[in-house]
Amino acid sequence: MEIFIEHFTIFVDLNTNIMKTSEIPQRLSAIRQFMEEKKLDVFIVPSTDAHLSEYPPKHWESRKWISGFTGSAGTAVVSKKEAGVWTDSRYFLQAADQLKDTGFELFKMGQSDTPDMIDWVVAQAGKGGTVGIDGLVYAAADAKALKAKLETNGIRLETSLDPFSVIWDNRPEIPKNKVFTLPENVSGESVKSKIARINAELKKANADGLIIVTLDAVAWTFNLRGNDVDYNPVALAYAYVSEKETVLFIDPDKLTDEVAGSYKKQGIKITGYNDIFEYISRVPANSTVCITGNKINYKLLQTIPASCAIIDIPSPVDLMKSIKNETELKGFRNAMIKDGVALVKFFMWLEKAVPAGEVEEITVEEKLYEYRSQQDLFVGESFATIAGYTGNGAVVHYHATPQTSQQVHPEGLLLIDSGAQFKDGTTDITRTVAVGKLSRQMKKDYTLVLKGHIALATAIYPEGTRGSQLDILARKFLWNNELNYGHGTGHGIGHFLNVHEGPQNFRTEENPTQLRPGMVTSDEPGIYRAGQYGIRIENLIVTQEYKKTKEFGTFYNFETITLCPIDTKPIEKKLLTKDEIKWLNNYHKMVFKKLKKYLTEEEKAWLKRKTKAI
Secondary structure (H helix, E strand, O other): OOOOOOOOOOOOOOOOOOOOHHHHHHHHHHHHHHHHHOOOOEEEEOOOOOOOOOOOOHHHOHHHHHHOOOOOOOEEEEEOOOEEEEEOHHHHHHHHHHOOOOOOEEEEOOOOOOOOHHHHHHHHHOOOOEEEOEHHHOEHHHHHHHHHHHHHOOOEEEOEOOOHHHHOOOOOOOOOOOOEEOOHHHHOOOHHHHHHHHHHHHHHOOOOEEEEOOHHHHHHHOOEEOOOOOOOOOOOOEEEEEOOOEEEEOOHHHOOHHHHHHHHHOOEEEEOOOHHHHHHHOOOOOOEEEEOHHHOEHHHHHHOOOOOEEEEOOOHHHHHHHEOOHHHHHHHHHHHHHHHHHHHHHHHHHHHHOOOOOOEHHHHHHHHHHHHHOOOOEEEEOOOOEEEEHHHHHOOOOOOOOOOOOEOOOEOEEEEEEOEEEOOEEOOEEEEEEOOEOOHHHHHHHHHHHHHHHHHHOOOEEOOOEHHHHHHHHHHHHHOOOOOOOOOOEEEOOOOOOOOEEEEEEOOOOOOOEOOOOEEEEEOOEEEEOOOEEEEOEEEEEEEEEEEEOOOEEEEEEEEOOOOOOOOOOOOHHHOOHHHHHHHHHHHHHHHHHHHHHOOHHHHHHHHHHOOOO
16 A cells, blocks of 8 residues: 655644643633532543543643643642642653642652652542542553542542533544555554464463554554644554454544555454444453553443453553564664754754854754755654753753743753654654853763763663663763763654653663563663753664573674764763773764765765764
8 A cells, every 4th residue: 555644744733832821720710610510629630631642632631721731741630729730850840830820839759748649639638528530531550549549548539520521612622634554665564464463462361352542552553643643643543453353443534445445455343433432341241351551541441341351461562563673673774864864954054053143942943843854754743842052951851932942152052852753763862062162060961971871872781681770871970970860761762653652661660671672762861950951862772682692691782773973072081981982983983974975065074073083
């Protein structure tokens, strides 16, 4: 089947300030009135949609709408007299700014003086009280834990309320955008083959069927892509896979005749998006249904007949999806070349434009989009560009708006984290560049971050190693100087899919997922000094087999696939070892070698200077 995406564009709302702060108190009053009518003492609003997405369609951006906080992670809680938002360290500075004068208090997760959210809910509701959630947008695992804690304290949980269907005027509709499919020369595997592999895993788990809820898992399984969510090329759909039949639950209007016909030929049944609930409620008695508790909404879990057994395990689809086949890896490498060419053009422009006074943070985003959009098979951004100058660079997930955008002056550091969706791969890269004179502290911090980046990139480790075991490599040099960063060191990357993908990662928290050949993960340590600057250096790395030995088994290492110079101006060379300098010089040799034939003579000369050995 042909792939028609040359003119397909992921729609992105560049204005993250989706409401005025002055409107939030009115919205708080509206939800409290709803709560009073429904006899609720507390209502909890998560960040997710019916598919537990990181980036939900605008119809489900309820937490943003009610609180004014636009970060991608956080939970809003409203009681009769108080309201709060719980979020993690990536968003402390952003949330503090956006929640000011809204009536919502910021609760910083992970801090010793921050109350546990459920404990706070218990205290607000009181014995005999009632707490409300919308089970459609609440992860089943979280809802079950919440219910158990509340019942222990004599509090009832009501799970079938959606106040936003009542109080949110002009609420965006559920998207009805057309979808498209990927041919095998892009995906590397047919839908039929994927379904056969899923059924083989179900047999191992003694399960009869698998409910697939998350949009990226549905997209991967059916080689399906769409335009329903900012940045992620996914479409609203559920699926059920079993030996008996495979069903795709999707609005039929989203399918072209060609796509529908193709699925029918492959034996896939197509039915309406919301039909999933009735279908699951009629699963044959005594069936064994496979789910993942934190990747299925509570409403859907409750529809599984009581006569059925439920197996709650990590989704086999997520692991399969994380291990890229050779076609996907080739696509990634092609995407990195295109991204690298665009970045050469961008950084050449930046170098001249900053001294001329032509650069604001928001200009950085616009220029990156301009240069990337000139590349073949470009579809859109893979996330909202982070361009943070001075103190804004210390806001981990900062996104410039017309109100916050600073001019970039020829001094200090500029942090730029950006990425693209190409038809053949997804990119994600962070570079922190010197735009002028630097302090001694800036140079030391930058070099410590670079040392951590190199340490992880050069790791050699035995088969069976988990990302949590390697995370210390990226932090060691910062920890030695009593420094740290509050986010993970790396996340999985989808193939022309979600830029944040599991199940593997690099974090201090334990994750049982073992690193396997074909997994593409980011390597992005950083340091953030509030009100001063932020530093992060990020490349994408692929797990690959390093060496097989009879005595100690198989070992793995990483291939770095991102192609862009790392700024050498901020480096304090005396802090680097000979091996670290060798790695950096070899990396720069590779960048120049792989990009040079795609550049003009002027661009090639510029890149030659930027990849010069130190």
